[in-house]
Amino acid sequence: MTTAFVVRGSSRYHADAACQALDSARLNTGGTVLQITANSSTHTPCLVCVEVDRTEWTLTPANLAELWELIGPSKPHYAAMNGRTEVDGLTIWAHNGMPRTVARFGDTITRHTDGTWTVQAATEVRS
Numbered sequence: 001m002t003t004a005f006v007v008r009g010s011s012r013y014h015a016d017a018a019c020q021a022l023d024s025a026r027l028n029t030g031g032t033v034l035q036i037t038a039n040s041s042t043h044t045p046c047l048v049c050v051e052v053d054r055t056e057w058t059l060t061p062a063n064l065a066e067l068w069e070l071i072g073p074s075k076p077h078y079a080a081m082n083g084r085t086e087v088d089g090l091t092i093w094a095h096n097g098m099p100r101t102v103a104r105f106g107d108t109i110t111r112h113t114d115g116t117w118t119v120q121a122a123t124e125v126r127s
């Protein structure tokens, strides 16, 4: 039987107990990690586990929470829209001498092998 790892209250599962996204989630929930049977109808793989070799993600409202979880030094970015203050992206904190960067929805976030993150604005993405 194949097992996967789930943080209580999350709908995502991790195929590997060493998943980067799971490490951070484990800290946030006080160390409670459940082991479940893979292919559960109630859980889907996290964005790292679904494609382990992937290093680029396009930021969307759907994956914001997972990328926030995955990218250690980050938090939601807010902007005034339609007369209200709403989340429009993710602020990635300064690390390893790099400046603080804001990724807005549609921008591409890249994880590098040295553990740093860079953001390519949607308008700069080559087609």
Ligand SMILES: [Zn+2]
Binding pocket: 013, 014, 015, 016, 019, 020, 021, 022, 045, 046, 047, 048, 049
């Ligand atoms: Zn995972």
